[in-house]
Amino acid sequence: MNVLKQYFPIVSVIIAIIMSVLDGTLVNVALPSLTKEFDVEPNTAIWLINSYQMVIMMFLLVFASFGDTIGYRKIFLCGVTVFTVASALCALSQNFAMLVCSRVLQGLGAACVMSVNTALVRLIYLPEVLGRGMSFNAMAVAVSSAAGPTIAGIILSSLSWHWLFAINIPLGIISFLIGYKMLPHNRFLVKRDIGFWNSVGNVLTFGLLIYSLEGFAHHESRGIIIFAFVSFLTIGYFYLRSQLKKPVPLLPVDLLKIPIFARSILTSVSSFMAQMLAMVALPFFFQDVMCFSPVEIGVLLTPWPIATMITAPIAGRLVEHFHPGILGALGMCVFSTGLFLLYFMPEDSSSADIFWRVMICGAGFGLYQTPNNLTIMSSAPIERSGGASGMLGMARLCGQTVGTTLVAIVFAIIPHTVGAKLCLVLAAVVAFIAGIASISRITQKFENPRNRVKRN
Secondary structure, eight states, X not given: OHHHHHHTHHHHXXXXXXXXXXXXXXXXXXXXXXXHHTTOXXXXXXXHHHHHHHXXXXXXHHHHHHHHHHOXXXXXXXXXXXXXXXXXXXXXOOSHXXXXXXXXXXXXXXXXXXXXXXXXXXXXXXXXXXXXXXXXXXXXXXXXXXXXXXXXXXXXXXXXXXXXXXXXXXXHHHHHHHHHHHOOXXXXXXXXXXXXXXXXXXXXXXXXXXXXXXXXHTTOOHHHHHHHHXXXXXXXXXXXXXXXXXXXXXXXXXXXXXXXXXXXXXXXXXXXXXXXXXXXHHHHIIIIIXXXXXXXXXXXXXXHHHHHHHHHHHHHHHTXXXXXXXXXXXXXXXXXXXXXXXXXXXXXXXXXXXXXXXXXXXXXXXXXXXXXXXXXXXXXXXXXXHHHHHHHHHHHHHHHHHHHHHHHHHHHHSOHHHHHHHHHHHHHHHHHHHHHHHHGGGGSOOOOHHHHHHHO
16 A cells, blocks of 8 residues: 555656646647638637647746745646646637637646646656656656657547547546645645746747747748747846846746756757758658658657656666666667657558658667656755756757757758758757757766665
């Protein structure tokens, strides 16, 4: 029974993470159908994606700070509730405006969940096996990101778009019930006033940043994009200045003063940038160059999440014995190798030739994520776990957004048939750079939680 209480709560966290990450990718596949369903222009329909991503980025650090002050469990359960209700509203939407508003509400719930999920993992697992807990969390994020298009394709092949959201309702209820009964409370609470204007500054800074990048990627009005980007630079400058003066800032710039924490955040941004470059470009490469159908493309990408599911738990065990900088570097080098193999693959290659190359990519990514996440969370003080968890989520979202924007830039300059392969090279180079950054961390002090417990 003690084992059940110690480890079963992670199921609640994993379910919620899978829902929130998947809903960031499922709508991408359904966008053409939704455009016809509601009779809107494609550039208008894109707000179904932009609104969700923007709201998460705007409120992620705000909710992370509230988690430090009132408890991660409360923020998480509130997020699961809001996300589940919003999913029901999405499924019941009768017009486009209602669906967009429901997606905004979904984004608020997802921001709550993403802001404290790794902080909860740190509370659930004993320090000596924290790496194993982080492996499940990393696996859920990585697999959900990679498997989104495949799952969406399966649902839409036999059901209507409403089921993309309706499936969240039973999952959300299960996550809430398990979490309510079994999730632990904070060991420490930080007493501070988050401040209304601090929250406004954070919301505007990251909202304008994501709007500028997403707007550019989706070819929205250049005048509006330039105005948004200039506003981001102006507001962001004054917001950052105010945060540097605070002992416990909303934007945890104080944690970035920890060298190994800062390097791990940068490598996380790079890794997800490389992943998104590849995941967005590969379907174009498979369809336009290799002439596979959309259904076949979903099957061809399936080995990626499967390989990640296998290697992430293995990495969680290995990190108990090896420095995470070494494991992270090895994972990114494997990932980069898989991407180069895809780039040099002959255009008449069989499905089997594609499978093992895609699997190498997924294996490398899974081997990297767990050690990196453990480093980020373990290097931050336990009472700042919410801030560290928020930064981890921000790193992933920033990397994914920048990766998507780079694909848009490449495709705007050169044809898709050539641009898709160029994106694979860019992804491979970025992954290799992330590997170099990871290996540089071995010069930084890192005390494995397992060794810390032994000494105590």
